[in-house]
Amino acid sequence: MVEKKQPKVQVRNLTKKFGDLLVLNDISFDVQAGEFLCIVGPTGCGKTTFLNSLTKLYEPTAGEILLDGEPVDLKKHNIAYIFQEYSTMPWLTVEENVRFGLDIKGVEKQKANKLVDEYLDIVGLTKYRKYYPDQLSASMLQRVVIARAFATQPELLLMDEPYGQLDIQLRYHLEDELISLWQRTGTTVIFITHNIEEAVYLGQRILVLTNKPTSIKQAIDNDLPRPRKIASPDFVKLRNEVTDLIKWW
Amino acid sequence: MIDSTTNSRFTNKQLIIIYTIISLVCLLIVWELVARFTSASMFLPPASEVLTAFFRSFAEPIGQHTMLFHVGISLYRVAVAFLFATVIGIALGVGMGYSRLFEAIFKPLFEFIRPIPPLAWIPLSILWFGLSDTGKFFIIFLGCFCFITVNTYDGAKNVDPELMGAARMLGANERQVFFKIVLPSSVPYIFAGLQIAVTAGWSAVVGAEMIQSNEGVGWVIIRGMSTGNTVQIMVGIVAIGIVGFILANLTSALERRLCAWNAQKGI
Numbered sequence: 001m002v003e004k005k006q007p008k009v010q011v012r013n014l015t016k017k018f019g020d021l022l023v024l025n026d027i028s029f030d031v032q033a034g035e036f037l038c039i040v041g042p043t044g045c046g047k048t049t050f051l052n053s054l055t056k057l058y059e060p061t062a063g064e065i066l067l068d069g070e071p072v073d074l075k076k077h078n079i080a081y082i083f084q085e086y087s088t089m090p091w092l093t094v095e096e097n098v099r100f101g102l103d104i105k106g107v108e109k110q111k112a113n114k115l116v117d118e119y120l121d122i123v124g125l126t127k128y129r130k131y132y133p134d135q136l137s138a139s140m141l142q143r144v145v146i147a148r149a150f151a152t153q154p155e156l157l158l159m160d161e162p163y164g165q166l167d168i169q170l171r172y173h174l175e176d177e178l179i180s181l182w183q184r185t186g187t188t189v190i191f192i193t194h195n196i197e198e199a200v201y202l203g204q205r206i207l208v209l210t211n212k213p214t215s216i217k218q219a220i221d222n223d224l225p226r227p228r229k230i231a232s233p234d235f236v237k238l239r240n241e242v243t244d245l246i247k248w249w
Numbered sequence: 250m251i252d253s254t255t256n257s258r259f260t261n262k263q264l265i266i267i268y269t270i271i272s273l274v275c276l277l278i279v280w281e282l283v284a285r286f287t288s289a290s291m292f293l294p295p296a297s298e299v300l301t302a303f304f305r306s307f308a309e310p311i312g313q314h315t316m317l318f319h320v321g322i323s324l325y326r327v328a329v330a331f332l333f334a335t336v337i338g339i340a341l342g343v344g345m346g347y348s349r350l351f352e353a354i355f356k357p358l359f360e361f362i363r364p365i366p367p368l369a370w371i372p373l374s375i376l377w378f379g380l381s382d383t384g385k386f387f388i389i390f391l392g393c394f395c396f397i398t399v400n401t402y403d404g405a406k407n408v409d410p411e412l413m414g415a416a417r418m419l420g421a422n423e424r425q426v427f428f429k430i431v432l433p434s435s436v437p438y439i440f441a442g443l444q445i446a447v448t449a450g451w452s453a454v455v456g457a458e459m460i461q462s463n464e465g466v467g468w469v470i471i472r473g474m475s476t477g478n479t480v481q482i483m484v485g486i487v488a489i490g491i492v493g494f495i496l497a498n499l500t501s502a503l504e505r506r507l508c509a510w511n512a513q514k515g516i
Contacts (some may be wrong), residue, residue, distance in 0.1 A: 055418060074420050087415035091433045091510045101419040104429070132510040152419065 006069055008033040008188045009156060013063035016046075016053050023049045025213035026063070031156075036182055036189045038203030038222075040196055042246055046214040047192045051160050054190075055081065067156060078105070079156045080149035084164045086141035088133040088148075095120065095129035097144050101152040119147040122181060139170040146174075150181055159191045163198070175202060179226065196246065200239045201228050208245045217245055292479070299483040306484055312472060314464050316484075320492055323465040326382065326457060327450045330389035334446060338397025339439060345398075346405020347431055359398060367392040368456045375460055385457035392453025393446035397439070404438025405431055440504040447500050451493045466492070 007030035016024040023046045031037050041047050053060045055074070067077050080101070088097050098119060102112040120126045123143040133141055142162065149157060163171040179202065182189055193199050199206050200222060208217045220242065224234055277296045284295035306316040314322075341359065344351040367388050378384035408431050416430050458467025466488045473481030 074418065075422070078420070079418070081415070081418045083411075083415075085411050087409075087411045089412060089430070089433070091436065091508075100416075100429070104416065104419045104421045104425055134510065148419075 005032070007031060008035070008068065009190070010066040010069070011054070011063070012066070014050075014053060014060055014065065015062040016049055016058060017061045022213040024053065024060070025215045027214070027216055028063075029207060029216060029219065031188060031190060033188055034186045036179075036202060036204040037191065037207065038199035038205070039190065039192045039207045039209060040194065040199040040242065040246065041209030041214065042211055043194050045209050045211050047194070047209065048160060050209075050214065051158060051192055055079070055158065077156070078152060078154050079158065080152055080154035082142075082145055082149050082157070082159045082162045084161045086133075086138065086145055088141055088144050090133050092132075093129065094125055094131050094133070094136070094144055097133070098147045098151050101148050105152060107152075115151045115153070119151040122150070122184075123147045123177065139166060139174065142166065142174060143177075146178070146181070150185060150187070153185070154187060157187050157189045159189065161193050161195075162191075164193075164195075171198070176227070178202070196239055196242050197230060200224075200235060200242060201230060206242060208242060294480045294483060299480055299487060302480045303484045303487050306488075311469055311481060311484070312463065316469075316488060319464055319466050319469055320488060323451075323454045323458065323467060324492070326385050326465065327389055327447075327454055329382075330386040331393055331447060331450050333386070334390050334394035334397055334450065335443065338394045338442070338446070339401050342398040342401025342403075342439075342442075343405045343432065343435060346402045346408075346435070347427060359395075362391075363395045363399070365391075367453050371456065371460060380461040384460050385454075385462070388457040388460070389450045389453045392456070393450035396446040396449055397442040400438045400442025400445070401435055404435030407438070408434050437504075437508050440500070440508060444497065444500045444504065447496050448493055451489070451496055455489065 009031040011027055011029050014024055014027040015022070027050070039047065039050070049058065052058045054065055054072070065072050067079075070077075072079070089100060092100065095116060099112055099116050102115060107115070117126075120129055123146055125140065125143055125147065128136065128140065133144070136144070145162075163174055166174065175198065181187075191199070191202055203222050206220045206222055208220065209215070210217045220238070222238060224232075224238065228235055277300075280293075280296040284290050284293045303316070308315065311319065341355060345355055345359070346352070370388060370391055374384040374387045378387060412430050412434065413426055416426050421429065454465065455467035455470055458465040459471055462468045466485050469488070470482050470485035473479070473485060
């Protein structure tokens with residue numbers, strides 16, 4: 001990596017208290033442009049609070065989050081989010097759902113059409129573009145949400161356990177799809193999960209969080225070659241390493 | 250697969266139509282028999298007589314006009330009032346559902362007016378609007394506006410916060426959240442409200458036309474009452490029933506068309 005380059009995301013001393021309860025304790029880290037960062041931690045360790053502070057849904061008690069050196073502003077910065085819930089608009093067709101973010105951002109019509117076509121094709125939903133969400137399966141809905149997020153060509157993509165509700169097979173499939181989308185677009189991704197295997201499978205770097213009050217226990221670089229094999233010795237070794245870090249018993 | 254479902258739905262539809270016809274025919278037969286062969290005949294003209302008079306009323310005027318005109322003028326009154334009720338009801342409902350401040354200001358007023366039956370307003374309406382059509386619009390308006398408001402309010406209150414969050418995170422401002430999320434997701438509720446309201450408005454027409462009028466289906470009934478013409482009363486009732494039935498079906502057909510996304514769930 002180039003030495004002088006400014007990190008895409010800078011988290012500086014992020015602290016969040018709910019009343020007296022300290023949830024996030026002085027978290028600092030950087031994310032480089034184009035990086036795929038996974039954040040793992042024990043269940044209930046404040047991962048979601050962390051994300052919500054990142055997105056300004058909660059005002060942090062102290063500290064700041066900078067995107068390209070500036071405080072995060074959802075109206076200005078192009079950040080996309082993907083959650084566990086399939087937040088598709090039931091009154092819009094697949095195609096209109098994918099276009100939704102582009103309309104919000106006022107992308108010019110022809111360009112929007114092109115992007116919609118492109119991302120529908122990438123997630124394999126071109127055939128279903130006129131369908132309503134009610135007619136689709138869970139994995140297809142999640143793909144709609146993914147296409148909607150990527151179509152806006154975000155500078156930063158935040159994912160909060162997006163595959164938590166899917167069965168294992170679909171999860172593997174969508175994870176691979178995500179990796180290929182990420183490689184193709186070069187988007188910066190922060191992926192939050194409690195699933196260690198998922199984190200090791202996806203992440204270029206893995207941040208392990210502690211229990212509440214949450215801080216960063218360790219950052220692990222993950223150079224395993226892709227496509228990664230979950231049964232390979234290196235994979236298992238890294239997975240065990242992360243697991244040991246997370247154990248609080 | 251799609252073929253088989255539409256096929257089975259089609260036969261289902263046919264069955265429903267057949268049952269409806271059977272039930273109607275039974276009603277008419279019982280009515281006819283009771284009116285002909287029991288002492289009820291003193292108060293209840295037989296079905297055949299009422300239906301004959303009903304069909305004749307399309308050719309021969311009741312009062313100064315034929316039935317088509319009476320129905321038309323009543324529909325016109327309902328339409329005008331319904332239009333106002335729709336605009337005001339949706340605006341008020343969405344407003345109350347979306348904005349706390351708006352809710353605090355208007356909800357108590359609305360809850361106060363809501364339980365008052367439209368007919369209770371007739372004396373005041375005569376006082377305020379005289380015997381003009383305005384008074385009739387007012388009564389019908391009161392008869393349907395509450396349903397639209399309540400339903401729209403429910404719809405706007407029940408917007409999925411996930412969706413609003415998703416829109417905000419895509420950078421939507423409040424105006425966009427309102428027009429792109431709150432309003433469209435309230436549409437099925439609004440339609441349910443419109444459906445009840447159009448029927449309620451149509452039934453309020455009798456009350457409205459009790460205020461001095463010379464035409465309209467309500468007038469047909471009131472006139473029948475004051476001249477002791479039971480058949481004419483029944484003819485008016487039949488006309489109101491049939492038009493009400495058609496209106497209800499038209500609105501639900503319109504709903505199926507406009508809320509295709511929501512209809513999927515129901516089937």
